[in-house]
Amino acid sequence: MPLQYPFSAVLGCAADALDDLGLSLVLTAVSPRIGGVLVRGEKGTAKSTAVRALAAVLPPIDVHTGDRFSADPADPDASSPDGPFAPGTARTTRPVRLVELPVGTTEDRVLGSLHLERALSHGKVEYEPGLLARAHRGILYVDEVNLLHDHLVDLLLDAAASGRVGVERDGVSVEHDARFVLIGTMNPEEGELRPQLLDRFGLTVEVAAPRDPALRAEVVRRRLGFDADPASFLARHQPAEQALRDRIGAARERLDAVRLTEAALLKIAEVCAAFEVDGMRADLVTARTAVAHAAWEGRDEVLRADIRRAALLTLPHRRRRNPFDAPGLDEELLDSVLGDEDPAPEPPPPPTPPDGDGPGRPEDAPGTDGAGEDTGAPSGGGASQPSGTAPVTAAAPYRPRLLTARGVGPGAAGRRSRALSDTGRRIGAAAPASAEGAGLHLVETLRAAATRQAARGRADAADGRIRLRAEDLRTAVREGREANLVLFCVDASGSMAARRRMKQVKTAVLSLLLDAYRRRDKVGLITFRGRRAELLLPPTHSVDVAAARLDRLPAGGRTPLAEGLLEAARVLNRERLRDPRLRSLLVVVTDGRATDGADAVARSLRAADHLAALDVTTTVVDSESGPLRLGLAARLAVRLRAEHLPVAEVSADTLAGAVRLRTTSTGAA
Known part of the structure; x- marks a missing residue:
């Protein structure tokens, strides 16, 4: 097993110089009922390294030998499904476990479920403990917690708050203790947690890489020293590790007396x-x-x-x-x-305190190290702003009604359109697409095998085990919700520079960004002005970045419509290859006045034909106004096979409605 980088060697995690990251981890280790820690920060800021190193500075624990649920032998109220244990039962002292929960895990793996092998081979109903049982009295770590399914995050936070887990499924009824330190790490650029889930974490810390060259050099120096000779590096930091371990243990013992x-x-x-x-x-x-x-x-x-x-x-x-x-x-x-x-100060208590609870405990800058990750500042973004131009600010976002794609999609994880997914209600069963098919359905598997037992030489139940083959396996087919990609292609040319018009567009896009955040969608933004189109925001789940880019969007110059459409086609093609399950919706906001050359209109229509061949659901919002109207946006919509919406019908409230209307009536590709 490879040696772990020591906690005290992480910059800001020494016992006498704890920063917010180090202190939050230590405090939740002292009092797990705080509810865990969420560590947010850019890549390369030692989030994972600090968390993985924390287990080594926690005091070891005593457990009953052979107890899979790690009940505390010193706690008379502790119980274990593997118990009860006699007073003389052997005990073992072991280090605290760090249990990592993969992002792609299932609810059965987290809570535990029926022991399938013993059920099929011996007909016994036996519970197989999950990750929460293994994490009891230890640390449960979720890297990229913002990418974990929301229902699993809710489940973890509920267990962390109650300290108990109950399982009622597959003929199994089990309840066991699950008191652990819950720690999640995430990079906000990859998407945010919903505010409801943020609130459920006890502590939250924002981390960033140091900008001081001396501190950065110290980070690299320590990491190089660890890589060159891990054993010697650990030996040098052992006194500091022991001091942390002793101080955490002393704080735990003092906690009830505070x-x-x-x-x-x-x-x-x-x-x-x-x-x-x-x-x-x-x-x-x-x-x-x-x-x-x-x-x-x-x-x-x-x-x-x-x-x-x-x-x-x-x-x-x-x-x-x-x-x-x-x-x-x-x-x-x-x-x-x-x-x-x-x-x-509280007055001193009387010599003999009365019955009942008195006052006391309620009942119930950022550290980095050389963690093997690149350290650097998040890249800046946004279009450069010409001298003399000031971008229009969006009004307060509003909540659009639900936007859904017609039919049932392939199931990119999300909360918007109907889709076949790993979670949701079961609507049937089918043979797995591969040997690793998730969600094995026991009843349907046994039903498929039942009619084939005689052909496999089993005469009656006395013959022993059920004879299963790979072709008998059945997985649950579930219908849940999926995410979508909403790609905006916005005309930012001079003809769109009217403040009221651009304010409407920005407000609508901002509102859909907020809705996409809640529903786990991806959102992208293309703008075209002057002589080129720019992917201002590559498809992302990060609404913070999206809102900032939108807020800085300026307007002015010619209208390179063809370039905008071609850039949209490139982005949609690339995203389709990257994630074929993610269905897309394109919203083109333009007045139709292509003005970047003598053949601008012809090039725009050819670009529209190319984009239409992708069979992506599209809405064209026609912002053309004035006494002389060329009708190019309407022609563009025909060539795109898109819904055409005249500017007279567009307001800060109806742009989102146009997207909803088009999505629910024609579906998304």
Whole structure:
């Protein structure tokens, strides 16, 4: 097994110099009931390295020998489906596990399910533990958590909050403990988590690569030292690793004794109210984090510093009203609410405390290292803005009605159109397309094998095992929802530069971007102006980047319509090859005035014929206005086999409606 890069060697993760990343990981290890950590940041910022190294600095745990569910022998209330265990049962001390959950996993793998081999061979109903059972009292790590199916993220967060997992399926009824440190990492450029899921993570940290050359050099120096001689590198950092391990263990033991006074609790409520966070989860998580921070610092009472540090980790992602809001927290407002003094101390308790619960714990800059990833700043984007031009700003986005493709698609994971997928309601069963077909359907498999038992030499039930063959296997056919690619091809020439017209276009596109974010779609943006077309935004799930590019979109110059259509054809072809399951919708916003040469109109119509051959559902929004109308946009729509929508029927509310109308009436290619 390869040696793991040490946690204390990650820049910002030493016990005496923890940054937000290191502190958030340590605090959720001290108090798993905080609810886990979401680490957001660009590629190459040691997110995965720090998480994988955390397990090594956690104190080892005792388990019953042979217990697959890792029940705590010292906890009289702990139970295990493999138990009960007699008082003298052998015990084993082992390191804390780091369990990685693959993005493409299934619900059965997460929760556990019927042990298929023993059911088929011996007719026994036996439970096979899932990843949550294996992660009990350890760390459950999900890399690229933003790409995980939403229902699986909900399942993980529910288990992390309750500490229990119940399984009722396939004749199995099992309940077991599942208390673990949940950590997810993600790159926002690859798509965002829904706000509802963001709120379910206890802590969220934004990380970025250091810009100081000295720090960057130190990162490289450490990584080169580890690669050259891992054993010696680990030996040098062993004292620091042990110090972290001891301090985490001491903080865990101190946790129950930390006092959260009424004054401190009221101050936490004031902070959460000042930042207008929704619901009560923020107050509860901030209280738990402040208590854990006090325990980590060796204090027996929560102080102002604990509340402040907790708020910086628990509130930034909860104050985002929509994905276009910038993350972060107004520290001046935070300091103003907290004041300059610590909360009033709690009066000493009487010698004999009364029955019942008294005040106490509630019941229930970024680190990087040489992790083998390239470190760098996210690339800038957006069209260059000519001197003297100012892009028009979109109005507040509105919520468009559901846009769906007609029929049933092949099932790119998402939440929009009907599709055959790995999740959703079962509508039948079929032979798997390959030996790795997912979602094996036990009943249909046995039914397919039943009529062939005599031909395979099995006379009756006394013959023993059911005789299965590969041709008997059946997988569940499920209907769920899929994502789509919505590609906008927008005329940004001088004839579109009227502020009201461009404001309508930008607002509609921004609204569809927000809807696409909620439904896990991809969105792309092509603009054409001057003498060329530009793919301003390659198809992406990142609404932050999309909104920024759209906001900086200027207008002016000639109208190279043909170039815009040809660029759209190239993008659609490339995306179809990249992901054949992702159906596309093209929205062309133009006044039809091709003005980039004497043969501009003819070239535009030829480009339309080329694009139409791709059989992609298209809507042409005709923005032509004025007393003299050439009708080119209408001719363009005919050549594209597209829906034509005159400008008189377009407003900030009806552009999205035009897309919905076209999608539901003709379907998406």
